[in-house]
Amino acid sequence: VSGYFTAGSYERKGARRFIAERLIRLGIPLLVFDWILNPLAILPIVLIRSSSYARTTVKVAEGYYSSFHIGSGPLWFVETVLIFSAIYMIWRKIRGPVTIPEPADRGKVSHGQLLALAGILGAVSYLVRTWKPVGWCFEPMNLQLPFFPQYIAAFFLGTAAYRRGWMQGLSDDLGRVWLRVAIGLVALMAGMFITLGALKMDPNDFRGGWTWQSAFYSTWEQFTGVALSVGLLVWFRRKYNRQSPMAKAASDASYGAYVIHTPVIILIAVLLRGVSLHPLAKFVLLMAICVPVTFVLAHGLRKLPGVRKVL
Incomplete structure (x- = not known):
């Protein structure tokens, strides 16, 4: 969805105004959270165990700012969208103008396309996690790269969806099927958690490496992500479009x-x-x-x- 709105914003505003507004809307909250809100969030947790509030506050500040990195807490998402937006702007400047199709020319999305997308993302995620398992973080920017195949695909397919009218190509029947798939996959994972506890499997086997558990989790995650994205988009469009x-x-x-x-x-x-x-x-x-x-x-x-x- 963020990619979809990014493409629309670029078309309306052009490169210069687009990136200026992105820096304001994304860059300022990112910096305010990292420099002010996040240390303020940490402080109450530490102070309740302290006898000297002033000394503890100074110590927290010293520790936080001496090990500072961008993209703390939930604002990693804002940081990621800002990076992707800059990449999209550069690509559009290189590529030049694009044609937005008329409603009659907009493509329909098929079950086969969604299955292929989920399968490819599952395979790529599995391979990435043989290198860096789930939980590994690129510390200077607080980015968990094992999840980035999905993030990259979702954002840039969102920009393509705007240009090619794919959102309108999601039929109600398609959405219903994939919402059911998502519910089934969530139930499947709940069963896996029960099995994991019963068989006393090592949770780390699901995080990465050349294991069947990692392959299963990577595939499940991507199919569930695709199913939820399509199913919920269509469901909200039908039920709550007001x-x-x-x-x-x-x-x-x-x-x-x-x-x-x-x-x-x-x-x-x-x-x-x-x-x-x-x-x-x-x-x-x-x-x-x-x-x-x-x-x-x-x-x-x-x-x-x-x-x-x-x-």
Whole structure:
């Protein structure tokens, strides 16, 4: 989806305005999170075990900024989209203008194409994970490269989907079939987890290497990703292709909520640490508080001068 909207944004704005707005919308939140919000999120966890708040705060700051790397926490996604956007802009500058097909010329997406895509991604992911297993991270940029075959394909196929009208080529029947496939694959993995516990398999065998477990997990992951992407896109298009005023406000604030949610969740979790509840009940309570608080804060932030251009 991010690739789809990237292509549309480039077509409307041209290269210079496109990359300038990407640097504002993606680069500024990335830097603010890495330099300010992420250390603020870490601080409450450390302070609750400290007797000297001032000394501990200084120590946390020294440790954080001396080992600083870009793309901390959930903002790795923003970092990745920014990198992919720059690559897309360069490619478009080299390639030149493209033709957007008329509705009648837009291609239909077939089951065979989706099966081939998922199969190729599964094979490539498996091969990548024989080199770097799941969990390995390129530390300077906080990027988990074992997942990048899927990310690269999803983004750049999204840009192609905009140019070739593939979103409109996803039929309702196709979406229904692949949503069922996704549900079945999720159930299959649940069964595998039960089997894993019963047979006492080594979880590391699923993370990478020349093992059948890694091949299975890589293939399952890509087929599930393709199935969910297609199935949910079509399902939401059919069932929820409209917005109430509240949904519109939440949609407008969703990016801001994404950027700020980490410190909000951690702070509220720390404040609730004295509440004695079953872990699942406490999770539900935390979610019930954090979701509205995060969206209200994001909505308020967007009312500040200049913030709407960023969030």
